[in-house]
Amino acid sequence: MSVVTLSRVGKVYSNGTVALDDVSLDVRDGEFLSLVGPSGCGKSTVLRLIAGLGELTSGRIEWPGAARGETGAGAHRLGFVFQEPTLMPWATVAANVMLPLKLKGMARAEAGRRVAAALGRVGLETFAKAYPRELSGGMKMRVSIARALVTEPNLLLMDEPFAALDEITRFKLNNDLLTLWQEQRWTVIFVTHSVYESVYLSSRIVVMAARPGRIAADLAIDAPYPRDEGFRTSTAYNGFCRTVSAALREAMAA
């Protein structure tokens, strides 16, 4: 069962840059899909188009699971995590996480319960009343993830969420994200430029090439979950990294 299907999607920016050319992608229910590629390959653009931020120049995006009469990204419960934490500095952690529910007009009591649950899932329940500036980079990212979880999404879109974090924090959030993914059974589309991060997390990796942005390879990472630090040093992990790196090299040479 597909969650979302991109058919021959093209995107040309108003300055004439061809960001995407003929991208077809079928995202299946429950998979952890990573988009890997050099900068400028349009991986973030794919994510933003799926989220409904921006218009397609050509092609179609379809949501097979959406109810009749509903179309587009709005028909699905989406969560989006940006590269920056993108928090409102004037609002507390709880108010930031509550934002999507508030915009929908959900009753305060129900919204409050959901916010508490989402903060619990990322381990920040004691920081509900703190302001973003009082938090470390990793904690801000957790708030951002909690905000994406609060709508109980079935598709989580993540745009290089951990790129700005140090390696120790990134490894930890990688593990936390995998745990949550296995508990909640959402579909994740994860954009990264790190081969190692994508292999560790993903059940499937799509390698993209730049100028114009297009899909160069589509690889399955069939290592079993749960994965832990042991997987990072295993022979299987190394093998997958080598395969993905080779595909990436080929994509950049072409």
Add this chain to the structure above:
Amino acid sequence: MMQEEPPTLEAKADARAPAVDPLRIIMPIVIGILFLGTWEAAVRVYHVPPYILPGPWAILGALIEGWGSLFHSLLITLQVTLSAFLLAAIGGGALAILFTRSRWIELSLYPYAVILQVTPIVAIAPLIIIWVKDDTYLALLICAWIVAFFPVLSNATLGLSSTDHNLLNLFQLYGATRRQVLWHLRVPSALPYYLGGVRIAGGLALIGTVVAEFVAGTGGADTGLAYRILEAGYRLQIPRMFAALFLIASTGILIFLGLSLVTHLVLRNWHESAVRRES
């Protein structure tokens, strides 16, 4: 489950109650006392006549002696200043919001706001006073408002258009209406800019009022401090002139301190300007 990271909340106590450095208060007072003492001594030693330069002691005497009429005038000046300031703060903010709602309104009106701003108030004050000659209070109010209003408008307009693009995307993603984007995103993120404009407007409202009072120059009982200065000048009551000037300056300082306090209270939790730097 995700684990907690070491809390970084110790920073909170510092940020909420900025420790006031005692030197910040002591040093200006020491300098003030030294300055006033030197002034008084110079006036006495060199026998400077009070109609050229009165000493602080003589000024204090004039202030106490003329307190009744001076205080009455202060209240009148203050009334115009505060009304003009409030109208500027509310009007400037409201017009800026209107500008973000409609580009047409912004394109049509903004140039005129600029023209109003760059025209010297001393040049247009006589016209305004002639046009609304039946109501001096209204004439003064219009003059002060013209001076005070523009920094609020321009800062608020800048603030409303400086919203973080990622946050705008986020709001769009979660299906926010234009109204929600305005009140939950644009307005709060414009607040530091707006308050910066408001702080400037406080001082400018007082300056506008005083300038307009000078131009209006009406006599009688119900006149502001500027006219008291003119009047004392005509009568060579120089200490009284200084006393009135002292009241105007004190009012300006109080307005500035009050608005700085308001800015700090509103922004203390989140904005860089109100937060003490660590380390």
